[in-house]
Amino acid sequence: MPNPRVFVTRHLPGDALDLLAEQTDVTVWPHELPPPRDELEREAARSDGVLTLLTDRIDDDILKKSPRLLVVSNMATGFDNIDLEAASRHNVLVTRTLGVLSATTAEFTIALIFAAARRIVEGDRVVRSGEWKTWGPEVLLGRDLSGATLGIIGMGGIGREVTHRALALGMRVVYFSRRSKPALERRYRMEFLGLDELCRESDFISLHAPLTTETRHVVNSRTLAIMKPTSILVNTARGALVDQGALYQALSEGRIGGAALDVTDPEPIAPNDPLFSLPNVIVTPHIASASVATRSRMARLAVQNLLEALAGRLPKHAVNREIARAWRQRVRKRGVAIRSKMMERPA
């Protein structure tokens, strides 16, 4: 039986690709930029599995043209780049790298909170440009984290890791999520609030929700209008959670205090975007999970998910588990099942 064919949309860190090459016939897109749509379409059409990144859009059209495809393994915790409903309709399994990036992303979130609160990027700019004249009692005054209220929107694994760290810094944590989490509330001494209440009460608001039709533009002109004029918005989740035009308006009119965005809509953000005219905005290039160890773990887990699926086993991080039966039948019928020497689970 020939090895299954797999397409990987970029070179990956660590040894993940070697593990994949041992058991599959793998093609890796060799360029820095993502494969253009026609290439992705061509490769997906002749593959049993694809390993995608959040920059690769897998939609109904691609899925329709890929009758061999059994699994899309997304190397991300989010999966809004994949039309999940279409994948399920075509009985294609979708997996993600849940869990392995939560701590690293939370660390970066805290870094952005500090950077915005204490005006670190602004300070660096002032020094480099020669504008710094002397130590002054009123130069670049920022805000303390200790005693401040952090409002978290979306209380999954990353939200939880941020909570843990924020509490250690002496912050009060409130959250808004699809469902309240009483066990977490008891464990972390945090409070569930309605969205509007959270916006009104928080000194910092950090987004950790997936991008869905319900969460798109959860930060909009209405919610921005009820935030404190000093509040700082932090987004390490997905750019489209924020109505960026409304954010610019609120910031430029001084209706909120600042923003630190690791994600934007679109990505990359245009270098002449009006947000860059504002000193109280920090933008980083979607790097919250970008530590050496975490990106290697993500790559390994994405490969592991792919191999497990090609071996006909339902990976722990399958998103559309409800199609498991029909999907298994497809795997069996196709007869691609590999031996899948299982790797250890990434820590």
Ligand code: GLV
């Ligand atoms: C990164 O943004 C991810 O979803 O993993």
